[in-house]
Amino acid sequence: MARRQPEANQDPVVQRVRLRYAKRGPMRFTSHRDFARAFERALLRANVPIAYSQGFSPHPKVSYASAAPTGVASEAEYLEIGLRREVDVEELRGALDTALSPGLDVLAAVESPLTGGGSLADRIDASSWRIELPEVTGEQAEAAVRAFLDASEILVERLTKQGRRTFDTRAAVHRLSASAAPSEVGGAPCAILELVVRQVTPTVRPDDVLSGLRVVADLEPPVPPRATRLAQGALTVQDVLVDPLEDSLEASATADRQQAVIGASSR
Amino acid sequence: MSVTSVFPQLERLLPKVSKPIQYVGGELGAVVKDWDAAAVRWALSYPDAYEVGLPNQGVQILYEVLNEQPDVLAERTYAVWPDLERLMRAEGVPQFTVDAHRPVIAFDLFGVSFATELGYTNLLTMLDLAGIPLSAAERDDRHPIVVAGGHAAFNPEPIADFIDAAVLGDGEEAVLEITGIVRKWKAEGSPGGRDELLLRLARTESVYVPRFYDVDYLPDGRIQRVVPNRADVPFRVHKRTTMDLDAWPYPKKPLVPLAETVHERYAVEIFRGCTRGCRFCQAGMITRPVRERSITTVGQMVKEGLEFSGFSEVGLLSLSSADHSEIGDICSGLADQYDGTNVSLSLPSTRVDAFNVTLAQELSRNGRRTGLTFAPEGGSERIRRVINKMVSEEDLIRTVVTAYSNGWRQVKLYFMCGLPTETDDDVLQIAKLAHDVIRAGRAATGSKDIRCTVSIGGFVPKPHTPFQWAAMDTPETIDGRLKALKGAINADRSLGRAIGYRYHDGQPSLIEGLLSRGDRRVGPVIRRAWEKGGRFDGWSEHFSFARWTEAASEVLPSYGVDLAWFTTRERDEHEVLPWDHLDSGLDKEWLWQDWQDSLTEFEQDDCRWTPCFDCGVCPSMDTQIQIGPTGRKLLPLTPVGGLRQSGPRQGVGGPEAGVGGVRHGVGGAEAGVGARQGVGGPEAGVGARQGVGGPEAGVGARQVGGGPEAGVGARHG
Numbered sequence: 001m002a003r004r005q006p007e008a009n010q011d012p013v014v015q016r017v018r019l020r021y022a023k024r025g026p027m028r029f030t031s032h033r034d035f036a037r038a039f040e041r042a043l044l045r046a047n048v049p050i051a052y053s054q055g056f057s058p059h060p061k062v063s064y065a066s067a068a069p070t071g072v073a074s075e076a077e078y079l080e081i082g083l084r085r086e087v088d089v090e091e092l093r094g095a096l097d098t099a100l101s102p103g104l105d106v107l108a109a110v111e112s113p114l115t116g117g118g119s120l121a122d123r124i125d126a127s128s129w130r131i132e133l134p135e136v137t138g139e140q141a142e143a144a145v146r147a148f149l150d151a152s153e154i155l156v157e158r159l160t161k162q163g164r165r166t167f168d169t170r171a172a173v174h175r176l177s178a179s180a181a182p183s184e185v186g187g188a189p190c191a192i193l194e195l196v197v198r199q200v201t202p203t204v205r206p207d208d209v210l211s212g213l214r215v216v217a218d219l220e221p222p223v224p225p226r227a228t229r230l231a232q233g234a235l236t237v238q239d240v241l242v243d244p245l246e247d248s249l250e251a252s253a254t255a256d257r258q259q260a261v262i263g264a265s266s267r
Numbered sequence: 268m269s270v271t272s273v274f275p276q277l278e279r280l281l282p283k284v285s286k287p288i289q290y291v292g293g294e295l296g297a298v299v300k301d302w303d304a305a306a307v308r309w310a311l312s313y314p315d316a317y318e319v320g321l322p323n324q325g326v327q328i329l330y331e332v333l334n335e336q337p338d339v340l341a342e343r344t345y346a347v348w349p350d351l352e353r354l355m356r357a358e359g360v361p362q363f364t365v366d367a368h369r370p371v372i373a374f375d376l377f378g379v380s381f382a383t384e385l386g387y388t389n390l391l392t393m394l395d396l397a398g399i400p401l402s403a404a405e406r407d408d409r410h411p412i413v414v415a416g417g418h419a420a421f422n423p424e425p426i427a428d429f430i431d432a433a434v435l436g437d438g439e440e441a442v443l444e445i446t447g448i449v450r451k452w453k454a455e456g457s458p459g460g461r462d463e464l465l466l467r468l469a470r471t472e473s474v475y476v477p478r479f480y481d482v483d484y485l486p487d488g489r490i491q492r493v494v495p496n497r498a499d500v501p502f503r504v505h506k507r508t509t510m511d512l513d514a515w516p517y518p519k520k521p522l523v524p525l526a527e528t529v530h531e532r533y534a535v536e537i538f539r540g541c542t543r544g545c546r547f548c549q550a551g552m553i554t555r556p557v558r559e560r561s562i563t564t565v566g567q568m569v570k571e572g573l574e575f576s577g578f579s580e581v582g583l584l585s586l587s588s589a590d591h592s593e594i595g596d597i598c599s600g601l602a603d604q605y606d607g608t609n610v611s612l613s614l615p616s617t618r619v620d621a622f623n624v625t626l627a628q629e630l631s632r633n634g635r636r637t638g639l640t641f642a643p644e645g646g647s648e649r650i651r652r653v654i655n656k657m658v659s660e661e662d663l664i665r666t667v668v669t670a671y672s673n674g675w676r677q678v679k680l681y682f683m684c685g686l687p688t689e690t691d692d693d694v695l696q697i698a699k700l701a702h703d704v705i706r707a708g709r710a711a712t713g714s715k716d717i718r719c720t721v722s723i724g725g726f727v728p729k730p731h732t733p734f735q736w737a738a739m740d741t742p743e744t745i746d747g748r749l750k751a752l753k754g755a756i757n758a759d760r761s762l763g764r765a766i767g768y769r770y771h772d773g774q775p776s777l778i779e780g781l782l783s784r785g786d787r788r789v790g791p792v793i794r795r796a797w798e799k800g801g802r803f804d805g806w807s808e809h810f811s812f813a814r815w816t817e818a819a820s821e822v823l824p825s826y827g828v829d830l831a832w833f834t835t836r837e838r839d840e841h842e843v844l845p846w847d848h849l850d851s852g853l854d855k856e857w858l859w860q861d862w863q864d865s866l867t868e869f870e871q872d873d874c875r876w877t878p879c880f881d882c883g884v885c886p887s888m889d890t891q892i893q894i895g896p897t898g899r900k901l902l903p904l905t906p907v908g909g910l911r912q913s914g915p916r917q918g919v920g921g922p923e924a925g926v927g928g929v930r931h932g933v934g935g936a937e938a939g940v941g942a943r944q945g946v947g948g949p950e951a952g953v954g955a956r957q958g959v960g961g962p963e964a965g966v967g968a969r970q971v972g973g974g975p976e977a978g979v980g981a982r983h984g
Contacts, residue, residue: 026274027525029287034525041295041523041577047910052609060609071282087910095910099577101293101525224282 010052013061013082017089018120018245019096020108021077027103028073028228035104036064039079042099048092049085065120065232065244069205074229076127078120078244080112110245123244124199126174126235129206131193134223138180141191144217145178148209156211158202165202169212172197172204174235198235270302273360274368280354288526289317290351292365295523295576298334298341299367305340306453307446309333310364310374310411312344314386314393315805317365320345321522322530324584325380325417328517329438339446342366342374346389347396349802355396362397371397375449377411378442379430381419384782385775385805387426390415391797394429401794403431403478408460412468414445421506421553422730422846425782425789427477431461432468434475435849436506436553437539439515441473466499475504475849482787482845488828490786490843505850506553508890512539512560516568523576532580532613533572537565537597541586542882542892543618544871545644546655546861547683549729550586553851555884557875558893562593562600566901569601573610580611589617589626590875592895598629600901606632619643619658624669639670642681646697652868653688655861660700664707667719671708677718680704684752685726685745685776687737688866694748697721698755702762720767721756723749725776729783731851733861735844738837739780742812745773774812778804780834781819786845789833791822852890854883 023030030038040060043050052058061082068074093109100106133141148154154170175196180189197204206227213219233241281287302308311330313320320326326343333341342364347355355361361370371377371393379390394401399410406413415423415433423433434441445468452464459466468474479500483491495502509515521533538559541551560568569581583597591597594614601612612630617623619641627639643658645651651658663680670678682697701721708717725745728734749770757763781789793801795818803809819830838844840859847855857880861871874880875894885891 026278026291026293029281029291030525031286031288033527034288037527037531038523038525040579043577044579045574045577049910058609071287091910101295103293224279 010054010058011084013051013084013114015083015086016080016112016114017083017087017092017109018078018080018112019093019106020243020245021079021100022105022107023068023072023074023077024103024105025073027101028068029071030104031070032064032067035067035077036062038100038104039096042096043081046092046095046099048081048095049083049087051082051084063120065124066199066203068229069207072206072227072229075107076229076231076233076243078124078232080120108245120244123234123242124232126196126198126233126241127229128231128241129193129195129197130228130230131195131206131210132181132226133191133193133219133221134225135188136191136219136221137189138178138191140219141178141180141193144213144219145176145193147217148173148176148213151216154212154215156208156215158208158211160202167202167204167208169204169208172200173209173212174198175239176209196235196241270369270373272368273363273370276358276360277355277363277368280351280358280360283354284351285348286318286526289345289524290347290363290365291525292368293525294321294365296331296518296520297343297366297522298330300334300340302340302367302369304338306338307340307376307450308374309339309341309376309378309442309446310344310369310371311341312346312377312379312393314346314379314381314389316348316803317345317524317526318528319805321524321526321528322534323380323382324518324534324536325382325438327522328515329378329380329442330522331517331520332439332515333442333446336443336446338450342369344371344393346386346393346803352392352396352802362393372399372410374411375453376414376445378414378416380417380438381415382417383805384419384425384779385810386419387782387793388797388801388804390426390429391794392802402428404428406431406461408457410461412449412461412464414474416441418549418553419783421549421849421851422783422785423475423477423849424482424787424845425785425793427787428790428794430477431465432474432476434473434507435504435851436473437509438507439509439517441507444471445474466497469500469504472501472503473505473507476500477787480848484826486827488826488832490845492843493845493848503848503850506852506888508556508852508888509539510558510890510893512536512558512893513564516560516564519568519571519575521572521576521578523578530582531578532582533569533576533578534582534584535565535568535572536560536585537583537588537591537594538585538894541590542874543587543590544655544861544873546653546733546865547644547686547726547729548586549732552732552853554586555852555882556890556892557590559591559895561895561897561899562597562901563897563899565597566600566604570604570904579609580613582613582615584615587618588614589620589623593897593899594626596900598626602629602632604901604904615640617641619663619666621666621669624666624673624675627670627675628673638677638679639675640679640681641666643700644681644683645686645693646682646695646700647693649868650686650689650693650696652870653865654683654686655865655871657870660703663700664703667704668707668711671712671717676716677720678704679720679722682721682723683726684723684748684770685740685773687728687734689740689748691748691751694752695755697723697752698758701756701766702759705762705765715765718765718767720769721752722769723752724771725773727776727779727783730844730846731853731858733858733865735784735858736838736840736842736862739777739834740773741835742773742777745776749773771807775804775807775810777830777834778810778812778815781815781830784845785833788823788826788828792818795822850887852882852884852888854881854887857882 043060051061063080065078089109089111093106097106151170153168155166156169157164157166177194179192181192195209231241233243235241311326313323313326330341333339344364363370391401400406412431415430416438420433421435448467465476469476469479479495479497480493481496482493485491538557540554540557542557545551614626614630643663644656645654667678684694701719704719728737753768756766756768796815799814801814823829
């Protein structure tokens with residue numbers, strides 16, 4: 001019998017840390033896989049004592065909450081890592097932020113319970129987005145939004161891994177509003193959509209909502225829109241999105257910063 | 268005049284293309300410099316998609332070497348996929364660099380590294396998108412000097428119309444010399460314009476400027492002669508050789524992309540050149556002599572490269588990695604240093620030798636096991652003598668069985684089809700060999716759970732090799748043999764099931780053959796194929812044989828030649844070859860003799876272990892073999908800091924600390940060289956000439972670094 005490759009004996013996880021990170025500017029074109037590779041390298045560069053899975057081909061213990069689509073910026077992406085040695089979480093945040101390319105920015109880190117406490121995904125049921133529509137006027141956008149909100153169902157198509165799927169993009173939209181942005185350089189108009197979408201299957205993404213606006217109101221932006229995820233979390237009865245890091249095991253030292261970032265410009 | 272970024276225009280196109288991240292830049296290791304502060308500006312390219320081009324070692328090395336110069340700026344540009352090309356044409360976005368998204372046309376020099384001739388059509392796309400006239404004759408002072416490098420530049424005649432210059436051989440010093448000439452010419456106010464600058468470059472005798480040479484043809488289509496058309500350029504242009512690789516430890520800061528690329532690893536060239544003498548191998552012929560990087564420099568580069576990049580894989584590259592004089596110590600030393608760190612080490616390009624299995628085992632100690640590939644190249648003992656690949660069937664079976672017995676369940680065997688003198692039987696022997704390998708493997712392991720993959724590629728005769736005179740087989744012949752081989756492998760169903768079979772059909776090889784050994788009359792064929800939509804010819808889904816044969820039949824008859832004339836025709840001893848005026852150092856008479864030896868199946872030894880056989884390189888290039896052993900060893904790495912521990916547990920960390928957070932131990936007695944190592948202090952000699960024993964050292968001409976006392980390890984101190 002051929003001798004099998006010895007199984008590496010990996011150290012156990014002694015600390016779990018949840019991170020919030022942003023994808024900004026040109027870095028919004030990273031796909032989720034691109035980010036995952038960059039993050040694994042950042043762990044090595046920052047000397048993070050990451051734990052590895054057991055088995056034939058050990059993988060670093062990193063799990064991601066649902067990621068923003070390629071081309072969409074985000075101020076609120078989340079992941080959780082398992083460490084084989086305890087570290088100071090704020091130092092960890094800083095080290096990872098430095099190790100990642102500018103534009104992939106680690107904004108906050110909190111420790112999470114080793115067992116129990118649920119997963120990151122359990123703490124996320126909605127997502128808020130801001131979509132810039134260059135060369136669309138506020139009036140055009142407002143009219144389209146009214147038509148969208150008046151509809152009870154809006155079927156759109158998207159190519160998914162399972163093939164072309166048709167699904168309703170209206171029901172998942174919790175809130176949608178339009179306004180005109182202060183005009184950009186050159187005086188071209190720009191409309192802004194503010195959007196809160198519930199987590200459903202299949203996921204309704206900003207481009208699905210834009211498809212819906214095309215279906216109900218023929219809104220056809222002449223320039224590719226720019227979407228930014230501003231926040232994710234649990235939607236309370238008071239209509240507030242609670243950051244999934246907020247009431248973790250330890251209060252985050254960077255909570256103030258998170259609040260500030262939510263309001264920051266998308267670029 | 269400053270140059271603005273085209274990113275705002277490009278950004279609007281990116282949501283509409285696949286894998287937009289490849290056009291964004293922002294890699295770790297990327298450098299963006301102030302345009303106005305630079306005296307000389309290079310755009311560097313590997314003319315393929317980003318995912319293939321980014322990991323290219325040559326471009327990364329030159330990029331770093333150039334950007335280390337305070338007044339030099341180097342950026343990178345790659346071939347864009349057809350989806351973005353269409354949008355760029357529609358929206359008027361020019362070919363751009365990924366670093367600062369500057370238009371390529373604004374640079375002083377546009378350097379393109381050709382590892383394969385199948386990148387030629389991509390050169391035309393890039394020039395055209397950049398707004399640079401395809402024809403070098405139509406360019407003026409507004410346009411960059413287009414410089415070709417890489418292995419294909421050893422016969423740049425097919426692209427002579429499109430390039431301004433070509434550089435043969437190692438680029439590290441050549442780019443700096445060219446930069447110096449351009450800097451001086453610009454500082455003088457660009458006297459004489461483009462022509463004067465090209466003349467100054469040509470006078471170095473190591474930059475080939477095609478426009479200064481005329482080619483005359485005989486009535487039968489062969490070349491009569493290639494001669495300078497002005498008095499002050501050399502008759503022959505010589506290749507460049509960088510001696511003392513320890514003085515050029517690049518890449519120090521490898522580019523780490525966000526996008527997925529074909530190689531996700533830190534690669535260190537452990538030596539350059541090869542004298543195994545495989546007669547088909549252009550790389551082995553044109554990169555002579557062998558120059559080793561010392562074990563300590565390799566160790567230092569791996570350590571710093573991993574710390575910088577965060578890569579978890581290291582590739583120890585060369586043309587035949589197990590031939591490094593201290594490969595055993597390098598492998599075991601690195602395996603010790605990275606034991607338990609989830610860093611994996613790989614040794615591509617190894618010869619068929621059981622020793623290599625031992626090395627691979629060392630490297631996979633920490634659990635990760637990369638595949639094992641062996642390249643017997645030829646199926647029969649006879650054809651292996653023809654190509655000078657000295658591997659017996661016994662060697663091969665012993666090696667593969669050793670691999671199976673040590674836990675590998677899959678090995679890959681690489682062969683070529685279409686070799687000179689090859690018969691159907693030579694190729695069918697591959698099936699017998701594969702069957703024997705599986706039988707022996709099953710017998711040795713008692714398991715049926717072992718496999719091998721036979722991978723077979725088409726042979727393409729290359730310039731500056733003993734096979735430069737050889738006729739290619741037709742694609743029909745190749746495809747017939749490949750089909751027969753498949754049948755022979757599967758003739759035994761039990762054994763056949765354990766054998767994977769991968770092959771490339773013969774058509775792309777024929778076109779590669781045309782481009783490899785073509786002359787200036789092939790230039791219009793390339794242009795025609797490009798006009799018909801030729802792009803990414805190295806990719807089977809983009810390559811069109813019909814496009815190339817149509818282009819060839821539209822262009823070549825007016826010269827009285829055709830595709831077959833360039834490919835399936837054997838040349839005779841006295842034919843003037845298109846690259847005869849380009850000097851790789853190899854003596855043409857020796858090449859011819861080696862070609863004759865090949866036909867009589869006479870093998871040629873390696874000059875590292877047997878006397879010099881007068882290939883001509885060392886005396887004509889004033890170089891010599893630089894090999895060890897140095898006697899030095901890699902020292903254990905002591906873990907350093909990294910992240911502090913939280914709260915009370917601080918300081919417990921101990922040995923687990925720091926994947927990649929490693930540092931060489933302090934000199935110590937194990938270094939084998941004692942006191943002399945400490946001399947330089949930690950700052951000593953990054954980039955300085957570390958080895959004492961350069962070419963002038965003279966103590967035993969074949970030693971690198973002048974023996975164990977040399978200061979290559981000075982940074983340990």
